[in-house]
Amino acid sequence: MPRPIHVPRINNNDDEVKLIAFLVSPGEAVKSGQAVAEVESEKATVVVEAEEDGFVIETSGTQGQMLDVGAVLLWLGETPDETVPQNDPAPQSVDGQAGTDRPTAGALALIGKHGLSAVDIPAAGARLKVSDVEAFLSGNAPPAEPERPPAPQFGAPDAGGKSTEFSAYEAAMLHSVSWHAHEAAATYLEAAYDEADWQAFAQGFRDRHGLLSSPLVPLMAYQLVRHASDNPDLNSTVHNGRKFVYDRVNLGFTVHIGGKLFLPVIHEADGMNAREFVDAFAGLHRSAMRGKLQPADMKGATIAISSMARWPVLRHMPILPPFVSLMVAHSAPQDGRSILGATYDHRVLDGAAAFQALNHLTSPDDKEITSK
Amino acid sequence: MVSEPTAETRPGFDGRSKPELPLDPAALYGFGHLIRGSEETLLDLFSKGQLSGTTHTCLGQELCQMGVVRALNHDRDAIFSNHRNHGHFLTYSGDFAGLFAEIMGREAGVCGGHGGSQHLAYRGFHSSGVQGGMTAIAVGEALARKQDGAGGIVAVIIGDGTLGQGLVYESLNLAGVWDVPVLFVVENNSIAQTTPTDMTTAGSLTARGEAFGIQTWRVSDDAPDFFERAEAAVDAVRKTGSPGFLVIDTMRLGPHSKGDDLRGSEEMDAIRARDPLTRLGERLPDAERQAIEKSNADFLKAAVDEAMQSPPAQFDEVPLHPFGPNQPVQAKTVQVGGTVRQALNAALHRMLEQSPEVILLGEDLHDPYGGAFKVSERLTTAYPDRVLSTPISEAGIVGAGIGLAMAGKRPIVEIMFADFLSLGMDQIYNHAVKFPPLFDEVTVPLVIRAACGGGRGYGATHSQTPESLCASVPGLTVIYGSHRHDAGGLLENAVLNWDHPTVFFEHKLLYSRPNEPDGYKALAAHASDPAAGLFPTLQNGRDEPDITIIAYGGMAPLVEVVAEELEREEELSVEIILPSLIAPLPRNTLIAALSDRPRIVLAEESPTEFGVGAEIAASLAEAGFDGHILRVGPPPVPIPSARSLEEQVLPDRDRLIAEILEMF
Ligand SMILES: Cc1ncc(C[n+]2csc(CCOP(=O)(O)OP(=O)(O)O)c2C)c(N)n1
Numbered sequence A: 001m002p003r004p005i006h007v008p009r010i011n012n013n014d015d016e017v018k019l020i021a022f023l024v025s026p027g028e029a030v031k032s033g034q035a036v037a038e039v040e041s042e043k044a045t046v047v048v049e050a051e052e053d054g055f056v057i058e059t060s061g062t063q064g065q066m067l068d069v070g071a072v073l074l075w076l077g078e079t080p081d082e083t084v085p086q087n088d089p090a091p092q093s094v095d096g097q098a099g100t101d102r103p104t105a106g107a108l109a110l111i112g113k114h115g116l117s118a119v120d121i122p123a124a125g126a127r128l129k130v131s132d133v134e135a136f137l138s139g140n141a142p143p144a145e146p147e148r149p150p151a152p153q154f155g156a157p158d159a160g161g162k163s164t165e166f167s168a169y170e171a172a173m174l175h176s177v178s179w180h181a182h183e184a185a186a187t188y189l190e191a192a193y194d195e196a197d198w199q200a201f202a203q204g205f206r207d208r209h210g211l212l213s214s215p216l217v218p219l220m221a222y223q224l225v226r227h228a229s230d231n232p233d234l235n236s237t238v239h240n241g242r243k244f245v246y247d248r249v250n251l252g253f254t255v256h257i258g259g260k261l262f263l264p265v266i267h268e269a270d271g272m273n274a275r276e277f278v279d280a281f282a283g284l285h286r287s288a289m290r291g292k293l294q295p296a297d298m299k300g301a302t303i304a305i306s307s308m309a310r311w312p313v314l315r316h317m318p319i320l321p322p323f324v325s326l327m328v329a330h331s332a333p334q335d336g337r338s339i340l341g342a343t344y345d346h347r348v349l350d351g352a353a354a355f356q357a358l359n360h361l362t363s364p365d366d367k368e369i370t371s372k
Numbered sequence B: 001m002v003s004e005p006t007a008e009t010r011p012g013f014d015g016r017s018k019p020e021l022p023l024d025p026a027a028l029y030g031f032g033h034l035i036r037g038s039e040e041t042l043l044d045l046f047s048k049g050q051l052s053g054t055t056h057t058c059l060g061q062e063l064c065q066m067g068v069v070r071a072l073n074h075d076r077d078a079i080f081s082n083h084r085n086h087g088h089f090l091t092y093s094g095d096f097a098g099l100f101a102e103i104m105g106r107e108a109g110v111c112g113g114h115g116g117s118q119h120l121a122y123r124g125f126h127s128s129g130v131q132g133g134m135t136a137i138a139v140g141e142a143l144a145r146k147q148d149g150a151g152g153i154v155a156v157i158i159g160d161g162t163l164g165q166g167l168v169y170e171s172l173n174l175a176g177v178w179d180v181p182v183l184f185v186v187e188n189n190s191i192a193q194t195t196p197t198d199m200t201t202a203g204s205l206t207a208r209g210e211a212f213g214i215q216t217w218r219v220s221d222d223a224p225d226f227f228e229r230a231e232a233a234v235d236a237v238r239k240t241g242s243p244g245f246l247v248i249d250t251m252r253l254g255p256h257s258k259g260d261d262l263r264g265s266e267e268m269d270a271i272r273a274r275d276p277l278t279r280l281g282e283r284l285p286d287a288e289r290q291a292i293e294k295s296n297a298d299f300l301k302a303a304v305d306e307a308m309q310s311p312p313a314q315f316d317e318v319p320l321h322p323f324g325p326n327q328p329v330q331a332k333t334v335q336v337g338g339t340v341r342q343a344l345n346a347a348l349h350r351m352l353e354q355s356p357e358v359i360l361l362g363e364d365l366h367d368p369y370g371g372a373f374k375v376s377e378r379l380t381t382a383y384p385d386r387v388l389s390t391p392i393s394e395a396g397i398v399g400a401g402i403g404l405a406m407a408g409k410r411p412i413v414e415i416m417f418a419d420f421l422s423l424g425m426d427q428i429y430n431h432a433v434k435f436p437p438l439f440d441e442v443t444v445p446l447v448i449r450a451a452c453g454g455g456r457g458y459g460a461t462h463s464q465t466p467e468s469l470c471a472s473v474p475g476l477t478v479i480y481g482s483h484r485h486d487a488g489g490l491l492e493n494a495v496l497n498w499d500h501p502t503v504f505f506e507h508k509l510l511y512s513r514p515n516e517p518d519g520y521k522a523l524a525a526h527a528s529d530p531a532a533g534l535f536p537t538l539q540n541g542r543d544e545p546d547i548t549i550i551a552y553g554g555m556a557p558l559v560e561v562v563a564e565e566l567e568r569e570e571e572l573s574v575e576i577i578l579p580s581l582i583a584p585l586p587r588n589t590l591i592a593a594l595s596d597r598p599r600i601v602l603a604e605e606s607p608t609e610f611g612v613g614a615e616i617a618a619s620l621a622e623a624g625f626d627g628h629i630l631r632v633g634p635p636p637v638p639i640p641s642a643r644s645l646e647e648q649v650l651p652d653r654d655r656l657i658a659e660i661l662e663m664f
């Protein structure tokens, strides 16, 4: 294993020193005590020596460059062809910048200035850029495909009032809940169960993983993911008059914030183990709480779950998100009794299939959850 | 020979020169009796509701207060007094009408009504109302006397209760270490307000002076040779040029202020029986004494009438700030090349070489160390008399700096870590900034340099920048430049071209940065912003910026990285504004330049709560700014030591970018 020689501190209060020169080059053999580099601060020049025999594997820095005190100056190996360990932590991506498909701030500024919506403007590359917005503004871009036909209107509202645009988030809820009215044959059924097993299981998982809150709903969602992965019919929809079976399971779940409903989506959830899934679930939940969800975070659900356990409702009937055929509804237990419900698209699933899926969720399946 | 104390024979009592008080009982009794009459007149006016505010009379202590002041006859002698100062003031000035008018709040008051009973100034006489607060200032003034070698000593007078105050001991130590001609006088009346001082003073009074190797005396104001012995102490300090410590045993005959006295009648009877002024009067023939008393009564009546004729003090216009009009700013040749540390060090060398008034005080300045951050290196060798490595004594050296400044020097005080400014804060907050507006002829051109800022893992008490604390002190100038400013030029302007007390922050992480302007230009200074031309605000030229980042000091390199990234990755045009003057805020300069900007970010290293950014944001909002404002800075928590924790608390690149992107 190569060993590092670090940039030395010359003065107490200088955190950087200047590299004057390396006195050795990669591949070269050095002896303990041999001078390998010269660095200087405002006060003094210091020769850095090798502390043991070896071969120079790699040097970092160029002549004249300011180096951070304590950083690796060069790597010394026992043989000339060892490789430098790559265990530096990856640079952290900036919170809120994570989505590579987020428009540039410059593009957003322009969009805001012209009262446009980012979803309407096609991007030439991975990110929507100022040039895309400019092209769109100058009419050179093809008009963006409207996501769906405008909702039919039946005359004006009877009472006085004022008409405003929906905000982006309001529009997201409008579109999600309007969709199924025209595009699915939504049906509802429910099953009763005892939640004690789930609670005990979630508590055990929480203790094992040192989580801050109970992962009951995420674990139930994960069991749904596993079940859907094994039963592709649950993970399918109708598209252009044909049955469309999804390759991957993308789980959508509801988050209520400030009187609004969001459906963040955990993509390719079937490829995750339980812990990864629980973390992804919590991560999206956090983003939603901070208002940092990006449009891409809310697209592409293939199956969904909704919990209203925060409120004392006995049952709730979720509205199916676009192109989702099964959405499970979880509520808090009341008087020892719990109810799981499911809204399903009867065009794809029949009652028996929906019930089996529900029934499968009424108790935790340790093997299914921890198998991956 | 007996002199007849009539108004005509007292030419000195008009406040134009120091009264001459020969050592004869009639003259001394006459003057002491006049002081007592003045104090009684004041209490009488108070009780009739003709005066307001507060006052502390020296009833019973008249001779004690005259003793030392009477002997200070060199025209460069200076006196620093306290709340109980009327006897000192009158003995020094003879300005009875001026004192009455001052306490009455009249235009003809010695300080035009600005000072009142506790804050008097007259030539070399200054008093203030913070117990012990003047002691270090007196030592600084005495250091100036010693350096000038033109004679004159300094007396600083405190009460015995003030021996509980820490600064007194810092001052004694500094006086001893510097060996300067200052006489500490303790008026030991055995009481502090209502508290008998045997409850508050441990150990011996005189041992306090002796412990610092200072010549020490104890006399009583009822001793027959009291005046001779007080004069002997003054002469000893004058002759040796070394400090002295004089305890005068005395008794307070009146209340602490007005009607606040808890002492019983027996104790008061004993004090009356001892009263040295009455005893002195009894030594005069009755007829002579009565003549003196009669003439004193007439004199006081005339002085009160004179004071009453003066109109109530009034501002022509309430000043908006204490800095006066801007002077034209002289163009400087900017010294470029080298680091910020080198630029500051070079400026110190230049100033010490060219201006004999410049004096530098600070801890660990001596070569070869040159100060904790080496900004002051090679100075003690070159200027051993004017660059002093001091004891650990922040309040003491800030106070000494004030005294030096009052004596005409241009002192610079180096505070090793800006966190320790808090120790000198009373000197700044109650003394440095208050003297110039209260006392007509006083300026305090003091610059306090302080190495500040985090990012080095030095922990909670070695990483802060108290710029908000300082900026909120009325009258304190706060300068905090960046590596893009002409660092040496800022310091030279602060020391040589700005006559007001100033804190000059230097971020530790900037010291080794190249000091280069890199295309920044100064914003046009608005004429109504004091000092905005001397300490410019820089701007990187951007047309129609999408976002404007205002930052200063150690945040400058960080916001440059952020701006570069935002321009590259986010297609934004990013304007950077770098003020170097924090207070007085270059308010109109900023408003004129920025009021039409769409988005302004205030990036701060110090907590945003109650911060400088808040003041800037409020100023913009008041001027009608209707864009989006965001402050990014740390929460109000201590700066942790571990680098990893410190990075989480102080704003970094990622946090700035993330928060800025949320504006879009
Ligand atoms: C720093 C400070 N603390 C408290 C006070 C309030 N105060 C004014 S005079 C005084 C008593 C001072 O006693 P001493 O020093 O013995 O002087 P004396 O009044 O006896 O002349 C006090 C507590 C003050 N002015 N300054």
Ligand SMILES: [Mg+2]
Pocket: B159, B160, B161, B187, B188, B189, B190, B191, B192, B193, B197
């Ligand atoms: Mg006292």
